[in-house]
Amino acid sequence: MLIYFFDCLKKHQVPVSLTELLDLINGLDKQLVFADQDDFYHFSRCCLVKDEKHFDKFDRAFKAFFDGLQSVEGMLEALIPDDWLRSEITKQLTDEQKDKVKSIGDLNKLIEEFKKRLEEQKERHEGGNKWIGTGGTSPFGHSGYHPNGMRVGGAGGNRQAAKIWERRDFKNLDNDAQISARNIQIALRRLRKFARTGAEDQLDINDTISSTAKNAGMLDIKMVPERHNAVKVLVFFDVGGSMDYHVKAVQELFNAVRTEFKHLEFYYFHNFIYESVWKDNLRRHEERIPIGEILNKYSRDYKVIFVGDAAMSPYEVMQPGGSIEHWNEEAGSVWMKRLLSSYDKAAWINPEAEDGWKYTQSTQLIRDLLEDRMYPLTVNGLEKSMANLTK
Amino acid sequence: MTSFQSTGEYIATENLRMAVNAAIVLEKPLLIKGEPGTGKTLLAEQIAKSLGAPLVQWHIKSTTKAHQGLYEYDAVSRLRDSQLGDDKVADVRNYINKGKLWEAFDSEQRAVLLIDEIDKADIEFPNDLLQELDRMEFFVYETGETVKAVNRPIIVITSNNEKELPDAFLRRCFFHFISFPSVDTMKEIVEVHYPNISAKLSAEALEVFFELRDVPGLKKRPSTSELIDWLKLLMSDDIPDTILANRDQSKAIPPLHGALVKNEQDVQLLERLAFMHRRETAR
Numbered sequence: 001m002l003i004y005f006f007d008c009l010k011k012h013q014v015p016v017s018l019t020e021l022l023d024l025i026n027g028l029d030k031q032l033v034f035a036d037q038d039d040f041y042h043f044s045r046c047c048l049v050k051d052e053k054h055f056d057k058f059d060r061a062f063k064a065f066f067d068g069l070q071s072v073e074g075m076l077e078a079l080i081p082d083d084w085l086r087s088e089i090t091k092q093l094t095d096e097q098k099d100k101v102k103s104i105g106d107l108n109k110l111i112e113e114f115k116k117r118l119e120e121q122k123e124r125h126e127g128g129n130k131w132i133g134t135g136g137t138s139p140f141g142h143s144g145y146h147p148n149g150m151r152v153g154g155a156g157g158n159r160q161a162a163k164i165w166e167r168r169d170f171k172n173l174d175n176d177a178q179i180s181a182r183n184i185q186i187a188l189r190r191l192r193k194f195a196r197t198g199a200e201d202q203l204d205i206n207d208t209i210s211s212t213a214k215n216a217g218m219l220d221i222k223m224v225p226e227r228h229n230a231v232k233v234l235v236f237f238d239v240g241g242s243m244d245y246h247v248k249a250v251q252e253l254f255n256a257v258r259t260e261f262k263h264l265e266f267y268y269f270h271n272f273i274y275e276s277v278w279k280d281n282l283r284r285h286e287e288r289i290p291i292g293e294i295l296n297k298y299s300r301d302y303k304v305i306f307v308g309d310a311a312m313s314p315y316e317v318m319q320p321g322g323s324i325e326h327w328n329e330e331a332g333s334v335w336m337k338r339l340l341s342s343y344d345k346a347a348w349i350n351p352e353a354e355d356g357w358k359y360t361q362s363t364q365l366i367r368d369l370l371e372d373r374m375y376p377l378t379v380n381g382l383e384k385s386m387a388n389l390t391k
Numbered sequence: 392m393t394s395f396q397s398t399g400e401y402i403a404t405e406n407l408r409m410a411v412n413a414a415i416v417l418e419k420p421l422l423i424k425g426e427p428g429t430g431k432t433l434l435a436e437q438i439a440k441s442l443g444a445p446l447v448q449w450h451i452k453s454t455t456k457a458h459q460g461l462y463e464y465d466a467v468s469r470l471r472d473s474q475l476g477d478d479k480v481a482d483v484r485n486y487i488n489k490g491k492l493w494e495a496f497d498s499e500q501r502a503v504l505l506i507d508e509i510d511k512a513d514i515e516f517p518n519d520l521l522q523e524l525d526r527m528e529f530f531v532y533e534t535g536e537t538v539k540a541v542n543r544p545i546i547v548i549t550s551n552n553e554k555e556l557p558d559a560f561l562r563r564c565f566f567h568f569i570s571f572p573s574v575d576t577m578k579e580i581v582e583v584h585y586p587n588i589s590a591k592l593s594a595e596a597l598e599v600f601f602e603l604r605d606v607p608g609l610k611k612r613p614s615t616s617e618l619i620d621w622l623k624l625l626m627s628d629d630i631p632d633t634i635l636a637n638r639d640q641s642k643a644i645p646p647l648h649g650a651l652v653k654n655e656q657d658v659q660l661l662e663r664l665a666f667m668h669r670r671e672t673a674r
Contacts, residue, residue, distance in 0.1 A: 019562050023417060032413050042406040046413055050561035052424060052568040205466050212470060219470055 002028075005065050009048065012061035016048050023047045037066070232263035234298055234343070238308030239268045239281060246351035249377055250307055253349070257305075265298065271312045272332040272366075273339065274323055291335055295342050303345040303389045309352045310363040310374070317365050336369050346370060347385040351377040401430065401437040402572075402579045410567035411438060420506075420524050420546035422561070425569030427551060428614025435505035435547040444545070445498055448505045449491035451512045457519030460492040460506075461529050461538075483533045492523060496540040504544040510553040517560035525563050572615060574601060584619050588626065596622055599645045603652075608660060613651040621650040 002025060009016050024047040033039040041062060049058045207222035214220075235257060237250065257264060267277040267289065276288040315322035317332050340346055348366060350357070354376040357363045367374045373388060375381035395411040397403045403411070411434075414421035423431045439446035449460055469486040472479055479485045489497070495504040509517060523529045527540035548564065550556065572580060574597060581593050596618070604612045613621075624647045645651065652658055 015558070017562050023419065023565075027413055027417055030416050032409075032416055039409060042409045043413055046406075046410040046565045046567055050422070050558075050564065050566045051555075055568070203467070209466055209470075217473065219474060 005044075008065040009058065009061045012057050012064065014049060014054050014057045014061055020048050230263075231261060232298070232302045233257070233261045233265070233305065234294075234302045235264065235266040235305045235307065236273065236277060237266060237268050238306075239270060242309050242311050243351075246309060246377070249351050253307065253377065263302075265302075267294070269308075270325060271308070272316050272323070273306075273335050274326075274328045274332055275330065275335060291339065295338065298343075300342060300344075302343055304339065304343040304347075305385075305389075306346070306348040306370075307377075308348070308350065310348065310350055310357075310366045311352065311360050312362045314361045314365055317362055317369075333365075333369055336366075340370070345389050345391075346373060347389055348374040349377050349382070349385060350374055354381070395438055395441055398437050398441050400583055401433060402576060402583055403434075403437075404572075404576060407434075407567060407569065410565055414547075414565045415442075415545055417565075418543045420548055420564045422548045422550060422556075422564040422566045423569060424550050424552055424566070426571055426612075426614055428616040429569045429571060430615060431549040431569060432505070432507055435503055435507075435549075438545060438547065439503040442501075442503070442545075444500060445502045446505065447491050447495040447498070447502050447544070448507065450507045451509055451516070453511050453513070455512045455516070457512075457516055457523075458490075460490040460520070461523065462490050462493055462531060463488045464533050487531065487533060492520075492529075493538055495544040495546075496527065496538055498542065498544065501542040502544040504546045506546065506548045508551060509548050510550040510556070514554055517556050521559055521563065571604075577601075577615070577618070580615060581618070581622065585622060585626065588622065592625065593622070596625060600651070603645065606661070606664065609652075609657050610654045611652075611657065617651050617653075621647060624650050 002021065006016060006021050024044055027033070027043060027047060033043045044062075045055070045058055049055060202224050204222045204224040207224075208220065211220045211222055212218065237254065243250065254266075257266075267279055268281055268284065269277045273291065275292075276290045277294070278284040278288050280287055312324075313322070316324065317336075320329060320331050321327050322331060348370050350363070352360075352363070357367070357374070363374075373385070375385035375388075395403070395408055395415065397408070410421060413419075423434060425431055435448070436446060438444075464483075465486045465488060469480060469483075491504065495502045524546065527543050528537055530537050577597060577600075578593065581588065581597070585593075600613065600618050600621075603609075648658065648661070652661065
């Protein structure tokens, strides 16, 4: 019984391990919970889920499991026994509807049809369409009108009041959804590299002991510098224009970045990188810093992060004179390549949602320029980008 | 062993009780997360109180190392003593200072060990404690002995989520997330703290408090502990009960807001909202 529950959690991508399952079984053995679904929910969550960001996934998995239906993905993977399907279907039907399904032959036909449909949809899904819909008149899917239809996922009309796991209280703690300064900081912490440099202010016990021993017992104190984060970061922020929609998210990223790194330099650009960038937004026209100067000033071990929505006309990237603000002698892509050839650790963080990228040509172009190192501004995206930068 | 219940000073929700009792019965560390001010640290004290067990507290700082919880070998004073020819030098035990974990392991009675704010320490810190928390024993290299827990302590670990904890560590713990209390739970909490509070004041204050929490864009939303402080001020100042009831929307900032809102940007935000509200009603 619990093995299937465990399996169902795995399928819903809740990170669970065998030790935790054993704990759960052990707890049930000691009668911590007994014949109460709510108690079981709380206890199993406390055993199996170790981060509130997975609570939502857990709730969904719990619902799927206790509704007796695996999610559609699960169904495709497993070959569903006919008997099980039959009982499931009869459970869904009212007496009136059962009359309509006149003989068992009809049911069998329905099951056959269902399997066929699943097969078909598996293929069509790869083409990008949605397979089992909702609210339609197809016999499959939920909230439909077909008298001998079968419910696949989702709540039917005959449910009782919502269960705790159906309320999905923890939905917005899920990883991709929410981003806050704290979240960002946690992600940025991955980009830490400790080094001992600077003033020597810590007692190095091992060295002191061995050198004292060598010194025939005369105390010889050795010191070492404290470890601190030695990573160096160069950030370029896109300002103005289409970035206005993302001001809040980018501001939070900016705040987080500022406190996290000791060696941090940031510059602004508009839409794309050309021959110069600026440090002070109010004086952007007077005080421009040529890219060449940046290349000379910062050593090769700096990690470069671009933050921008990458939405612009393709000319702005590819053509000389393409900039919307001034006449640029060389195309933006040339400058970008220069930066990238100097700093091999680079990433572009895009506040635009990832699904939308493929519809903007310039996003694709920039992504190619960066050799696919473009990440969405979500906690997951940041973590991935940081992992890539530390590689 | 008796199980953990709400005490006269602490309201534990059903699922928190379940988590604590599971951790007690199955002898696993309990990891507690939740918004600041929801009583994470207090929980350990209350468990100790309700079970009548001794409480060992280990507060973690950014410089804390895992081995400090086990023991520290004071090499420097041994070196010094050796120069002075002190007799103590011969026995290394004289220079081993027990840490909090050792203290909890040694306790005659089953102790409650609080490891507070584990996320403050270095990222590797939890990994260094895996074996100790799992087997409840550790090895002292200097003396060559193994310290084993007489009674496996009840371990409560709190985290403010500043760092993610490693998976291997999480696997060994039970986990509970203290959600922000609902209005009803909050009422109980207020009653526990101030049994003599007038029902009216408490109801009004809670309304203001939850309204304030709903203001969008607050940097730091007030939490339970701030509500408790605020109520204390309201009561001690002998503010007439009516002040909250007759509050005029044009003053969106509650009286004595200093106890609730700790950030000057938030105060400014509230002032702006009040101003906008006044302008709208004036029209």
